[in-house]
Amino acid sequence: xxxxxxxxxxxxxxxxxxxxxxxxxxxxxxxxxxxxxxxxxxxxxxxxxxxxxxxxxxxxxxxxxxxxxxxxxxxxxxxxxxxxxxxxxxxxxxxxxxxxx
Numbered sequence: 266x267x268x269x270x271x272x273x274x275x276x277x278x279x280x281x282x283x284x285x286x287x288x289x290x291x292x293x294x295x296x297x298x299x300x301x302x303x304x305x306x307x308x309x310x311x312x313x314x315x316x317x318x319x320x321x322x323x324x325x326x327x328x329x330x331x332x333x334x335x336x337x338x339x340x341x342x343x344x345x346x347x348x349x350x351x352x353x354x355x356x357x358x359x360x361x362x363x364x365x366x
Contacts (some may be wrong), residue, residue, distance in 0.1 A: 317355030
């Protein structure tokens with residue numbers, strides 16, 4: 266199983282391939298608030314995928330359209346609710362406004 270390292274907590278957890286990064290983060294008992302329940306509507310689960318970007322699912326239209334409306338978007342930006350874990354290890358960085366950091 267791939268390992269997801271969650272920054273800035275530096276917490277590493279194993280998760281099944283195909284699991285959303287939002288579920289991985291929530292299952293790791295990290296406070297991570299979302300308003301839309303993982304439906305790509307609110308943008309609060311915006312994260313940076315620091316390592317392993319080629320291993321996660323590709324950005325779909327709904328995610329891309331919502332990311333276009335958010336501030337602070339870069340090449341590593343993803344919505345945790347829409348990003349599915351692939352076969353390789355991934356490192357994600359939670360942003361302060363959504364993760365309680």
